[in-house]
Amino acid sequence: MDDEPADEREEASTDPPPDAPGDEEPPQRSLDADRSADDETRPTDPPSGADTPGDSEDAIEDDPGAYTTDVRTLDPRVRWLWVGRALVVALVLGGIATAATLALAPEWPWIGPAVFVLVAVLGAGHALLLYRSWSYEVREDSLLLDRGVITRVRTVVPYVRVQHIDTSRGPIERAAGLSSLVVYTAGSRGADVTIPGLRPWESTDLQTRLKALAIESEGEDAV
Amino acid sequence: MQLDPLSIPYRAVESGLQVVIGIAIAGIAGAGSVGGAEGLAVFGVILVVGIGLSLGWQVAYFRRFEYRLTEDTFDIDSGVLSRREREIPYGRIQNVDIRQNVLQRALGIAEVRLETAGGGQTEARLRYVDLESARHVQEEVSRRKRREHGEHVGDESAATERGETLFELDGRELVILGIVSMDLRLLSLIAVPLSFVGPSVLSDFAPTATASLAIVALGLVGLVVASALVSGGLSMARYYGFVLTDRDEEYRYERGLLQRFSGSIPKDKVQTITLSENVLARRLGYASLSIETAGYAGTGQGTTGSQSAIPIAKRDHAIELAGRIEDFDALSFERPPRRARERYAVRYALVLAVLLAIAYGIVRLTPLSFPWYVLLGGVVLVPVAAHLKWRHRGYRLEDGHVITRNGFWSRRITIVPIYRIQTLVTSETVFQRRRDLATLVVDTAGTYSLVGDDAMAVDIDLGEANRLRQELAEDLQESIVEYRRQRGRDSFSAPNEGVADETSVGSPGG
Incomplete structure (x- = not known):
């Protein structure tokens, strides 16, 4: 436990003053441009994924401003993931309803399919709206998440509070070419801070940015 | 150092009880299949072998368990089949508790629990050591922790060892505590089995309908009184002889009539403090105070009780003590806007409407008949309830603290030092959006927040919520x-040590 903070301090002490020039441009990408890019362009896409603080030669990289992003939205294909999930739920509920009607009230055979359609429409609608509501922003001193259809939730995670950052890819997410990022704090809502529906390179890039910002936020304090 | 040898028979009995029950069932099954005296012999053999095995296991556990207080870590080597060697740095220890139930007190042994912030459960338990060693561990851990902070630790002068008594529960307060903590939730526990047994018993004893109704009414009253007495008595026993002392780096408390309990709360680990007062306590002018650290896992009932700093005290006194722990200015609150009150009125009206519909449905569809329209009288209560709910909400932003207040039946005032904030969340439900309201949740690493009792400013203006969120983050x-x-500056510790201390409170459920 002694080594780690020492590392961070070292890193902090080699930092240039935070008002180094040219803070805005390099890693900021327009998301819409990314969106239109499909799988073929993926390997060429992650230029900003390379700006790990470790191998940064440029002074710009150590400036917190270099790691921030504008307000970003999720990858559109996460919609299909969510819609698919809603359909599975609808299928299960519809199946249960069908079985129940067959057993209890066979004179109303339409109830099962009706349940399926209803749940599917509601679920899919919710999934699409949820996708539209999602946005996140990596700011100078905190991560801001904004999402929610029925209940709109905005979460601020100050980098000083970040314990660790995971990227996770479940089997279905892998099949869809997606990945999610989980940011842990010591608070209870740690598990809530999950950004789903990121492209794999995007989530590793975010992880790098957040890591750098988290380290920096401590370095600055350890004066 | 090893556990107390008395822990062997105690643990054997303790863990053996379930085993013995299992053995007994197996034994009876075995005996049943053989039958007669032979069966009894089989049963006896199984029982003796089972107990012997259990005892043997505990002996092995005892022999393979060792703990050490080293320079900067608390080490425990344990495990019979799978060994575990655990080192806990003193600086990471949040609380050290000693607990003893009646039997353990008779035997002179005690359980020591060390809590850290990481993980979902108690970090280390010593089951069981003699009381003196338990005290020794508690003292040593806090002494070495102080030293780790770089403080000058003199010889154990009597003053620091005994500390200054902050609060002592006297007889009067104990009685009030009993009254205030009467809890009708126990009622439901008794009521459920009774509702199954009740009707059949009733039909046997009561010949007429009126007589049975009277019995039911009497029984209900009796139940309420009984459960109130039991719950009140339980918390009186729990907090009997409560003493809170202030030692340099930590608060120390002791309590309990049958089960003795002694715990430490390090000052620099305090996450939030909560002043809670239910309706009764407010009437009587009393309040209770709890201090949260990140140490206790959010599960189990022991947690809520064990963190109480002041089980009950005059409200002013409790506030004054809270002020000593966290230096906040005042407890005057800003209420949510009035339109929040309308929201509650609508909510209660809807609940009432649903109840009415159910009652009406029952009357129409079942042979049961009762004046369902009596429920309409509840309309009068709706605005009152809405107003009360609104009145008892509030929030306050100070230089170093954010304070929230919620709840009519059991009002909780939560004081959060701003430097303890973990995340900030605003949320708006559909219904809140209609009225431009939002809820601000101030999340900390404290235990209550793990079970979902965060400091919350509920139903405040949307713009205000967003402004507060940003301001608090800054x-x-x-x-x-x-x-x-x-x-x-205070302690001579290296600054980066302070950093590690602040941020490494671990993540829950890890």
Whole structure:
């Protein structure tokens, strides 16, 4: 436990003053441009994924401003993931309803399919709206998440509070070419801070940015 | 150092009880299949072998368990089949508790629990050591922790060892505590089985309908009284002889009539403090105070009880003590806007409407008949309830603290030092959006927040919520810098040690 903070301090002490020039441009990408890019362009896409603080030669990289992003939205294909999930739920509920009607009230055979359609429409609608509501922003001193259809939730995670950052890819997410990022704090809502529906390179890039910002936020304090 | 040898028979009995029951069932099954005296012999053999095995296991456990207080870690080597060697740095220990139930007191042994912030459960338990060693561990851990902070630790002068008594529960307060903590939730526990048994018993004893109704009414009253007495008595026993002392770096408390309990709360690990007062306590002018650290896992009932700093005290006194722990200015609150009150009125009206519909449905569809329209009288209560709910909400933003207040039946005032904030969340439900309201949740690493009782400013204006969220996030940055600088000055610890201390409170459920 002694080594780690020492590392961070070292890193902090080699930092240039935070008002180094040219803070805005390099890693900021327009998301819409990314969106239109499909799988073929993926390997060429992650230029900003390379700006790990470790191998940064440029002074710009150590400036917190270099790691921030504008307000970003999720990858559109996460919609299909969510819609698919809603359909599975609808299928299960519809199946249960069908079985129940067959057993209890066979004179109303339409109830099962009706349940399926209803749940599917509601679920899919919710999934699409949820996708539209999602946005996140990596700011100078905190991560801001904004999402929610029925209940709109905005979460601020100050980098000083970040314990660790995971990227996770479940089997279905892998099949869809997606990945999610989980940011842990010591608070209870740690598990809530999950950004789903990121492209794999995007989530590793975010992880790098957040890591750098988290380290920096401590370095600055350890004066 | 090893556990107390008496822990072998105690643990054997304790863990053996379930085993013995299992053995007994197996034994009876075996005996049943053989039958007669032979069966009894089989049963006896199985029982003796089972107990022997259990005892043997405990002996092995005892022999393979060892703990050490080293220079900077608390080490425990344990495990019979799978060995575990655990080192806990003193600086990471949040609480050290000693607990003893009646039997353990008779035997002179005690359980020691060390809590850290990481993980979902108690970090280390010593089951069981003799009381003296337990005290020794508690003292040593806090002494070495102080030393780790770089403080000058003199010889154990009597003053620091005994500390200053902050609060002592006297007889009067104990009685009030009993009254205030009467809890009708126990009622449901008794009521459920009774509702199954009740009707059949009733039909046997009561010949007429009126007589049975009278019996039911009497029984209900009796139940309420009984459960109130039991719950009140339980908390009186729990907090009997409560003493809170202030030692340099930590608060120490002791309590309990049958089960003795002694715990430590390190001052620098305090996450939030909560002043709670239910309806009764408010009437009587009393309040209770609890201090939260990140140590206790959010599960289990022991947690809520064990963190109480002041089980009950005159409200002013409780507030004054709270002020000693956290230096806040005042407890005057800003209420949510009036339109929040309308929201509650609508909500209660809807609940009432649903109840009415159910009652009406029952009357129409079942042979049962009762004046369902009596429920209409509830309309009068709706605005009152809405007003009360609104009145008891509030929030307050100070330089170093954010304070929230919620709840009519059991009002909780939560004081959160800004440098303890973990995340900030605003949320708006559909219904809140209609009225431009929002809820601000101030999340900390404290235990209550793990079970979902965060500090919340509910139903405040949307713009205000967003403004508060941003402002608090900024204040957090500043206060962390300030806090660390101060700590760096106060104790001679390296600044980066302070950093590690602040941020490494672990993640829950890890």
